[in-house]
Amino acid sequence: MSRVVDTVANAVATPDTSQPFAELGLKPDEYDRIRTILGRRPTSGELAMYSVMWSEHCSYKSSKVHLSQFGPKTPKNDVLMVGIGENAGVVDIGDGWAATFKAESHNHPSYVEPYQGAATGVGGIVRDILAMGARPVAVMDSLRFGPVDAADTARVLPGIVAGVGGYGNCLGLPNIGGEVQFDSTYLGNPLVNALCVGVMRHEDIHLAKATGLGNKVILYGAATGGDGIGGVSVLASETFEDGGPAKRPSVQVGDPFMEKLLIEATLELFAAHLVEGIQDLGGAGLSCATSELASAGSGGMHVELNLVPLRDSTLTPEEILMSESQERMCAIVTPANVDAVLAICAKWGVQATVIGEVTEGDHLVITWHGETIVDVPPRTVAHDGPIYNRPYARPASQDDIEADTTAHLPRPSDGAGYKADLLALLATANVGDKSWVTDQYDRYVRGNTVLAQPDDAGVVRVDEQSGRGVALALDGNGRFTLLDPYVGAQLALAEAYRNVAVTGAVPIAVTNCLNFGSPEDPAVMWQFERAVTGLADGALALGTPVTGGNVSFYNQTGDVAILPTPVIGVLGVIDDVERRTPLRFTEDGELIYLLGQTRDELDGSMWAGELHGHLGGRPPVVDLAREKVLAEILVAASRDGMASAAHDVSDGGVAVALAEMAMRSQRGLRFWAPDDIDPFTLLFSESAGRALVVVARSEELRFTEMCAARGVEAARLGVVDSGLASEHGHPAGTQVVEMTGQFAVTIDELRAAHTSALSRIAN
C-alpha cells in the first residue's frame, strides 16, 4: 500500500486539509496556536510532535503556574548543582561526589497493563538518571492500590509488583524501599511512582543539549517499534471512561536486558569523554529528545527519520516520531568521536545509528527519504506549550470534612481493648507487613545496600574507601492531604525528612511525584495549588531544595478523584555508613526513648481510617522547625554512637512503631505510658515530629542532656527485654511485648496479625 507523506510543501499547498488534532489529544485553541506559530497548518508529523509535547504529561500546562514557585523558594545553600528543568536535579554530597535522584509516575499505563506499565516506569526513571552522567545505584517505588480484597486489586497488584521487580532485578539495581498503600479511591487509579538515585563525580555531570555545528546525533539502544504511540497524550493525560476504546497499544513494552546494556554502554561513553550532550527517550520519544536537545542548544538540527532502525517496517513517520519504544538514548557526538562511540555500543551489542546533525539556524528539520516533513522552531515544541491558569477553589465540602472529627469514635479504655486495636491495626493491609511485595525485589545486588525496607530509609554506600553514603525515603499520606492539602504535603515532606534522619543521615534535598485527579476540576486544582505551596514553603523552611519532580493529573474515575497524593522523596548524606542507625535492636536492657510531643491527634490516623472507616477532621500539626531539631538530634545520636536503633513514629502511632521494632528484632520489650499522656493517645495518635530511639544505659545521660539542651521532649518509654516469657506464662524463650499494667502480647501473635493481610493476595 503506498502512502502519501505529508510534507511541509504539501501542508502549504493544502491549508484546509482537516487534521485529527482532537484524536491526538489537542484542544481546538491549541491547534490554532500551532497554526499561528508555523504560519501554516502543521504537517501530520509536526502535529504528532506538538500533540505529544503539549500533552499535560510533557508540558505541565496545568501545573506550571504553581510549580514556578519552587525556583524563588529554593533555600540559599550550596547543595544544588543542577536544578529543576534537566532530566533530574543534581546535588553535592561531599568529597567530590554528586547524587542525582528523581521520581516519576507511571500510573495510567500500570492500570491498563500492570506488568509492562510498572516495568517501563522503572526503566524510564533509570534512563533519566543515566542521562545526567550518573551510574544508577538504587531504585525505590511508591505504590497505591484499591482495597486489598477488591477483584481489580488482584489483577493490578501482582502484575505491578512483578513488573517493578522483573525490570529492576534484571538491571541490577537494588530496590531499597518505598511504600505500599491501599485506599478505595485508587481502585481504578493505581499509583506507580518509581524513584531512581545515581551517583557520579562532580566533573561527570552531563546535560541534554545539542551544540557544536556539525556534531552528529546518534540514536542508540533498542529499535523503534509501534509500542507506546501517544502514551503521554492519550494515556497519561486523560481520564479513563467506561466503554472507550482499548488503550493497550499505548502502553510500552520493556526489555530490561537492553536497558542493562544501555546503562553499561552509556557509562563507558561517559568515561571515555565521548559525549557532548545526551538525552534519554521516554515519554514522547523522538519528538521529545530531538526538540529538547535542539532547543537547549542553538536550535538547529537536521534528523533523517528514515535512518531510525525499526522493529516494524510499516511504521509511518508520524508513528516513529510518537513511538515510546523503551531503552533508547540520543547522544550528541563530535564527528571525530563517532567511530569510537559506535565501537563501544558494538562491544555491548547495542545498535547505534547516526540519524542527523547539529545545523546552522534555529530550526529542527526532520526529513523522510529526502522530503521535509517537519520544520519547526524546536523551542515552540519543547517549551512554548500552552500554559493554563486553571480555576481553583476550595470546595464547600471541605468545611464538612474538617467538622467531622474523630471525637465521637469509641476509644478503647483498658488493656484488652488496646491490645485488640493494636492487633486489628497490624492486620490491615495499610499497616501490615509488606514483605510479600518487597521479597520480590533484589535488595542486595552491587553489594552496597546498608539499609533497606523495613528500615525507615534505604541507605546505599557510595564510596567503599571512605564509607560515604546516601539515604533515601519516599513518603506520602493522601488521607492527611485530603484533610488539608497544604499541611498534608508538609507532613509527607516531614516524614520523609525524618525517615532519612532516623538512619543517621543528614537530609539535604527533595524530589516529588504529585498525584492528583483532574485539573479541570477546580476543587482538585485547589488541592494541587495548596499542596505545591505547602511543599515549596516546607522545603524552604527545612533548607532542603526541591531538585525536580513530576506531576500526574487525571487520576480519577468518573467524578471520583484519588486522595490527593503528593509523594515526597528526601535524599540524605551519611559520612560513614558504618554509623547508620538501624531499626533493629539487639541488646537487653537498652532504653527506649520517645522523642517529640504526643498530642491527641487521631483525625486522619490509621486507627480512625482502618478500624472505624473514618476520614475527617484536621491533620496533625506540622512544625518544621522542630522537625529540623529532631533530625539534628537523630544525626548526632548516630554520629556520636549514642543510638543503637531508631524508628520513625507515623502510621499507627507508637503502638505500631514499637511492634515493628520488636518484630524486626525478634526480641521483646516492656513499655509504659509516661505520666502526662493517656495510654490510648500514646498508642495510636499520629502526632508528627516523633521518633523512637534505643539508647544503651551508658549513653543515657549524654543522650537526655543533648535532648534537653535542644529543647526536644525525650520520654523514657521502655526497655528492651527478651526475658518476659515466664511473667506472662509463656514457654521460655517466647518474646513478649508488654505495656506495663495494660497488656502483653507475644511477637508471634503480632507477626501473625502483621502478615495476614498481604498473604491474602498470594496466589
Add this chain to the structure above:
Amino acid sequence: MSARIGVVTFPGTLDDVDAARAVAYAGGEAVALWHGDADLKGVDAVVLPGGFSYGDYLRCGAIANLSPVMSVLTPAAEEGLPVLGICNGFQVLCEAHLLPGALTRNQSLHFVCRDQLLQVEDTTSAWTNAFEPGQVITVPIKNGEGCYQADDFTLDQLEAEGRVVVRYHDLNPNGSRRDIAGIRNERGNVVGLMPHPEHAIDSLTGPSDEGLGFFVSILRTLTTEGALA
C-alpha cells in the same frame, strides 16, 4: 603471589562486582573475564556470577553456555579447574552439563529475595573446605528460577556420593527437590549454588559474613594444592 580468580562478565551479569569484592575480601586477586573472549587469562579458578547473562528470555543460561568464554571454561573445568557458579552461574553450569539437573521456575512463580538459612553438608569440595560439616549459615537468595530439578536416580546418586553441598535449612524458598541449594561434580572442583555468598561477606551490607567461607575455601584449596607454587 595471591591466587588469581577469574570473574566472568556476560552482558547481563549483575553480581560480578560483588563476586570480585568477595574474592578480594578473602585475599585473592579478581581477574575480569569477558564473555566474548575465549581466554581464561591463566587464572587459578573461576566464578560465574549471578545475573541474566544474555537476558535469559530463553531458558536461563542456555545461550551463555554457547559463549566464547564457555568454550574454553567447560573443557578447563573438566580438566579440574575450580569453578563456582552462583545463581545464573549455577544455571550455566547445568546447561554446560558440568553439573547434573536443571533450575526451573520457583514453585511460587514469584521472584524471591530473602535471608536464607543454609546447612553446609559437604566440606570436601574446592569451594567449601573452610566450613564445618553441618554448619548453618545465613546467606541471601534471590532468584526467579531456582527450583532445582533432577530425576530420582540422579538425586539418589548425588546424595550417596555426598555431592549435595548445601541444603536449605529453615524453609525451602523455591521448591527445590530435597531442599537442594547447591551441588558439586564428582571431582569436587565444580560447585553450583543458588544462594549468593558474595552478598554475605560483611555484616554491614549483608545478613552475615558467613558467605565469605566459599571464597576463603578456594584460596585454601589453591594454596594446599600447590597450584600457586
